[in-house]
Amino acid sequence: MTIMDTGWIDIGALDDVPRQGARIVRTPSGCIAVFRTADDRVFAIDDRCPHKGGPLSQGIVHGASVTCPLHNWVISLESGTAEGADEGSVACFRVKVEDGRIHLAASAIAFAVGDTSAT
Amino acid sequence: MSREKLVVIGNGMAPGRALERLFELAPGRYDVTIFNAEPRVNYDRIMLSPVLSGEKTYDDIVIHGDGWYVANGVTLYKGHKVVEIDRAARTVTSAEGVTASFDKLIIATGSLPIVIPVPGHDLAGVLTYRDLDDVHAMLLAARRGGRAVVIGGGLLGLEAAAGLREQGMDVTVLHLMPTLMERQLDTAAGHLLQKAVEARGIRVITRANTKALHGSDVRIGPAHVEAVELEDGTKLPADIVVMAVGIRPNAAIAKAAGLTVNRGIVVDAGMATSDPDIFALGECAEAGGQVFGLVAPLYEMAGVVASRLAGDASTVFNPSVTATKLKVTGINLFSAGDFADAKDREEIVLRDAARSVYKRLVLKNDRILGAVLYGDTADGAWFFDMIRKGADISELRETLIFGPAYAGGNAADPTAAVAALPDEAEICGCNGVCKGRITGAITTLGLKSLDEVRAQTKASASCGSCTPLVEQLIKLQLGDAYNPAAVQPMCPCTAHGHDEVRRLIVAKSLKSIPAVMQALEWRTSSGCAKCRPALNYYLIATWPGEYVDDNQSRFINERVHANIQKDGTYSVVPRMWGGMTSSSELRAIADIVDKFAIPAVKVTGGQRIDMLGVRKEDLPAVWADLGKAGMVSGAAYAKGLRTVKTCVGTDWCRFGTQDSTGLGVRIEKFMWGSWTPAKVKMAVSGCPRNCAEATCKDVGVICVESGYDIHFAGAAGLDIKGTEVLGHVTTEDEAIVVIAALVQLYREQGRYLERIYKWAKRVGIDTVRKQVLDDLERRQALFDRFVYSQKFSQTDPWAERVAGRDAHEFRPMKDLARAEAAE
Numbered sequence: 048m049t050i051m052d053t054g055w056i057d058i059g060a061l062d063d064v065p066r067q068g069a070r071i072v073r074t075p076s077g078c079i080a081v082f083r084t085a086d087d088r089v090f091a092i093d094d095r096c097p098h099k100g101g102p103l104s105q106g107i108v109h110g111a112s113v114t115c116p117l118h119n120w121v122i123s124l125e126s127g128t129a130e131g132a133d134e135g136s137v138a139c140f141r142v143k144v145e146d147g148r149i150h151l152a153a154s155a156i157a158f159a160v161g162d163t164s165a166t
Numbered sequence: 167m168s169r170e171k172l173v174v175i176g177n178g179m180a181p182g183r184a185l186e187r188l189f190e191l192a193p194g195r196y197d198v199t200i201f202n203a204e205p206r207v208n209y210d211r212i213m214l215s216p217v218l219s220g221e222k223t224y225d226d227i228v229i230h231g232d233g234w235y236v237a238n239g240v241t242l243y244k245g246h247k248v249v250e251i252d253r254a255a256r257t258v259t260s261a262e263g264v265t266a267s268f269d270k271l272i273i274a275t276g277s278l279p280i281v282i283p284v285p286g287h288d289l290a291g292v293l294t295y296r297d298l299d300d301v302h303a304m305l306l307a308a309r310r311g312g313r314a315v316v317i318g319g320g321l322l323g324l325e326a327a328a329g330l331r332e333q334g335m336d337v338t339v340l341h342l343m344p345t346l347m348e349r350q351l352d353t354a355a356g357h358l359l360q361k362a363v364e365a366r367g368i369r370v371i372t373r374a375n376t377k378a379l380h381g382s383d384v385r386i387g388p389a390h391v392e393a394v395e396l397e398d399g400t401k402l403p404a405d406i407v408v409m410a411v412g413i414r415p416n417a418a419i420a421k422a423a424g425l426t427v428n429r430g431i432v433v434d435a436g437m438a439t440s441d442p443d444i445f446a447l448g449e450c451a452e453a454g455g456q457v458f459g460l461v462a463p464l465y466e467m468a469g470v471v472a473s474r475l476a477g478d479a480s481t482v483f484n485p486s487v488t489a490t491k492l493k494v495t496g497i498n499l500f501s502a503g504d505f506a507d508a509k510d511r512e513e514i515v516l517r518d519a520a521r522s523v524y525k526r527l528v529l530k531n532d533r534i535l536g537a538v539l540y541g542d543t544a545d546g547a548w549f550f551d552m553i554r555k556g557a558d559i560s561e562l563r564e565t566l567i568f569g570p571a572y573a574g575g576n577a578a579d580p581t582a583a584v585a586a587l588p589d590e591a592e593i594c595g596c597n598g599v600c601k602g603r604i605t606g607a608i609t610t611l612g613l614k615s616l617d618e619v620r621a622q623t624k625a626s627a628s629c630g631s632c633t634p635l636v637e638q639l640i641k642l643q644l645g646d647a648y649n650p651a652a653v654q655p656m657c658p659c660t661a662h663g664h665d666e667v668r669r670l671i672v673a674k675s676l677k678s679i680p681a682v683m684q685a686l687e688w689r690t691s692s693g694c695a696k697c698r699p700a701l702n703y704y705l706i707a708t709w710p711g712e713y714v715d716d717n718q719s720r721f722i723n724e725r726v727h728a729n730i731q732k733d734g735t736y737s738v739v740p741r742m743w744g745g746m747t748s749s750s751e752l753r754a755i756a757d758i759v760d761k762f763a764i765p766a767v768k769v770t771g772g773q774r775i776d777m778l779g780v781r782k783e784d785l786p787a788v789w790a791d792l793g794k795a796g797m798v799s800g801a802a803y804a805k806g807l808r809t810v811k812t813c814v815g816t817d818w819c820r821f822g823t824q825d826s827t828g829l830g831v832r833i834e835k836f837m838w839g840s841w842t843p844a845k846v847k848m849a850v851s852g853c854p855r856n857c858a859e860a861t862c863k864d865v866g867v868i869c870v871e872s873g874y875d876i877h878f879a880g881a882a883g884l885d886i887k888g889t890e891v892l893g894h895v896t897t898e899d900e901a902i903v904v905i906a907a908l909v910q911l912y913r914e915q916g917r918y919l920e921r922i923y924k925w926a927k928r929v930g931i932d933t934v935r936k937q938v939l940d941d942l943e944r945r946q947a948l949f950d951r952f953v954y955s956q957k958f959s960q961t962d963p964w965a966e967r968v969a970g971r972d973a974h975e976f977r978p979m980k981d982l983a984r985a986e987a988a989e
Contacts, residue, residue: 058980067692067718070979081979085692102734105722107695114695116722116730121695156982 054153069104080104090124091142097135176274177202180448187472205245218329220673251423277413277449286379291391308333312405319346323410328494340374350501435482500546505536532560545569551591584638599625657696664917700918710955723803739802744812744830745773754795772809789964798962810834815852824869826852839959843916864922879926907938907948
């Protein structure tokens with residue numbers, strides 16, 4: 048699944064995402080949540096909690112984790128896996144910041160179609 | 167039968183305790199009149215240091231509020247200094263000209279701070295540390311910042327220094343002796359203490375003999391202290407100087423009345439002076455050639471005076487060994503008994519430099535005479551008990567210094583130390599409460615929390631330093647049913663509990679979430695979803711108008727001002743004041759439902775209309791249309807005022823006694839927008855038939871012919887609980903003031919997500935009633951603070967977002983679905 052790895056999509060400026068917050072990117076197959084931490088690291092993961100599908104982009108961001116707004120599962124932004132006693136994971140997508148712009152790996156769109164367990 | 171007249175000169179802790187006991191032993195026997203030179207009620211003088219450091223307020227340390235004097239029929243003259251005792255006429259007279267006659271008299275004039283008579287001691291800016299006025303003077307001086315010099319490195323001096331440092335001053339402590347607190351500590355512990363004090367940024371100069379205080383140039387204005395000069399010529403610049411070198415009994419009035427006075431007013435074992443109808447009590451009294459300054463023996467004196475006045479001639483004052491603790495947050499220090507070196511004495515010493523622990527026991531003939539503990543004071547009570555009992559330690563000697571946990575050779579269980587204590591071991595030195603009394607109360611009264619134990623036994627209710635011991639006792643009695651560690655920390659990011667965090671936010675003037683996390687040593691870099699919303703609330707409630715709300719620390723519902731649903735859509739509830747609506751509002755709602763294809767519309771339990779299933783990106787447009795029809799956010803998502811339900815009252819109902827609808831609308835219009843620890847739901851019923859169901863609300867009003875019964879602390883959710891009656895008021899205006907004061911008290915004391923009924927249960931219904939109903943001054947102050955904070959909270963969040971605020975919340979960052987479709 049590396050066919051599109053060379054392609055990056057400019058999805059907006061770093062400052063479009065609030066610190067300790069998230070924005071969503073719509074794709075044909077659902078939403079990707081793009082997070083920005085307090086120390087300006089950026090992560091992109093599937094916007095569906097592995098528990099009951101809650102929109103993770105609406106959660107509270109702390110450290111490199113987000114707490115789902117529906118039932119408080121805590122998901123690692125780095126690995127996409129649930130922390131603590133909960134079990135489950137969401138797809139993570141490659142993302143990079145250059146010159147204040149956020150670029151999402153084009154492959155994310157392919158992945159987002161269907162295979163949500165891939166990382 | 168006419169009652170005997172008891173007059174008390176002085177209103178400190180000792181006479182307060184004596185009267186408490188007397189009212190228990192002989193209720194109604196005396197008509198009591200108190201003259202207090204200070205213009206206030208009885209407060210906890212031990213807690214002045216936390217007031218100085220900002221950790222507590224005056225209100226927190228009041229022992230007897232005004233209500234107590236009223237309830238016990240005591241006449242209290244505040245700000246009346248007694249100038250004459252006429253023993254022949256059996257009267258006392260105050261400087262204000264009030265004369266009261268007595269059958270029995272208690273002199274409890276306390277002590278005066280010693281002022282070193284060096285040149286300049288009377289300059290402005292030279293203070294002592296004795297009462298609340300001194301604390302206020304210090305706080306005022308500290309507000310300007312600058313340098314403080316504290317003369318005296320004893321208990322009071324160090325507490326004053328720590329408090330002033332906490333207030334941001336540059337502090338130097340001068341101490342005449344080579345080591346600090348030499349009366350309570352040996353030299354080794356004194357050095358450890360000095361290091362700890364210096365680590366807080368306080369400069370310590372020992373062997374410092376003050377020669378003179380220098381003032382500013384009198385030609386510029388009134389002379390104010392500028393510098394302290396030492397014997398060796400050193401000059402220390404100072405904006406204030408605090409003298410804390412000791413106290414002397416205040417016995418002048420007794421001497422003038424011809425009573426026998428030595429250092430203090432001489433009393434016999436029954437606390438009577440040379441006049442058998444006159445007692446002396448507290449720091450002004452001299453018993454057995456000794457004067458006393460620590461609270462435990464003073465309370466023992468109080469007990470003796472009370473028994474004597476109640477007619478029991480057998481009780482005598484028999485001063486026991488005293489123990490001392492320093493009340494500076496973060497420094498653990500305990501000393502008890504006699505620990506001077508002598509030929510016939512032995513000692514056992516434990517030092518652990520890395521942990522800064524030092525323990526020293528002084529022994530004679532296999533008995534402990536004295537103990538000094540620094541760093542780890544957990545075993546203080548156990549050693550103290552053995553000192554008092556003169557217990558033979560020959561069997562334990564090998565492991566004695568390691569404390570009771572090792573006394574039986576068993577492994578260290580944190581509760582073993584306290585389990586090993588005998589029933590008569592004293593746990594709370596301030597209030598003289600022994601272990602048996604606490605465990606007995608837990609068992610017989612079914613107490614389950616620290617607060618309940620405090621309320622019933624007074625253990626740990628004064629200085630609080632025995633709190634860990636009391637908690638261990640509760641744990642011992644209740645087993646796993648009580649886990650103090652589980653209730654304490656706010657979340658895994660910190661070791662602090664909610665109350666502690668709130669206290670420190672005030673004490674340390676912390677005004678942002680990063681500042682709190684830095685100052686209180688958060689374990690995580692940016693908290694978690696539990697602590698951040700709590701901190702955000704505490705800061706907004708503590709610093710209205712100053713703190714900038716941190717949107718990213720709010721739960722999604724409060725961030726976007728709508729309620730998230732299971733599918734990620736939102737529900738929208740506009741405000742309908744008091745549950746009233748109109749055809750135009752309903753028409754607007756109907757149009758909006760059609761326009762945005764909103765799938766569900768429902769009437770809520772709080773008399774509102776809920777539109778469910780609104781897409782997030784549609785929210786601003788929905789709000790815009792609601793706004794055009796005059797509707798604002800109903801805050802159905804907020805930890806704040808939700809709804810005020812009403813019935814139709816005198817407007818329509820044939821049973822209505824008052825305008826319940828009008829009052830409900832008024833309350834809602836006055837209180838909307840305020841953030842609270844958890845949601846607040848109210849109701850106003852126009853008669854006791856209670857159609858608005860006010861008696862299961864956080865706050866409810868039941869109108870009656872004569873006015874308004876105000877209820878609170880109800881619940882009809884996870885728990886079902888009828889309300890408690892707060893009290894009755896006669897006018898709508900008064901009802902509003904009481905309700906706002908109640909909510910403000912809850913805003914200031916409630917833990918985040920703790921509903922009113924849980925908060926009220928924790929702090930006590932009576933305590934709440936006292937503050938918002940009985941104490942009119944307090945009520946007004948609470949009301950004023952509520953009104954002030956409302957200045958910053960009554961902006962409609964929906965209108966703001968319609969105008970463009972937080973637009974990023976409602977739009978995707980990029981729409982690749984559409985982009986691809988276009989390709």
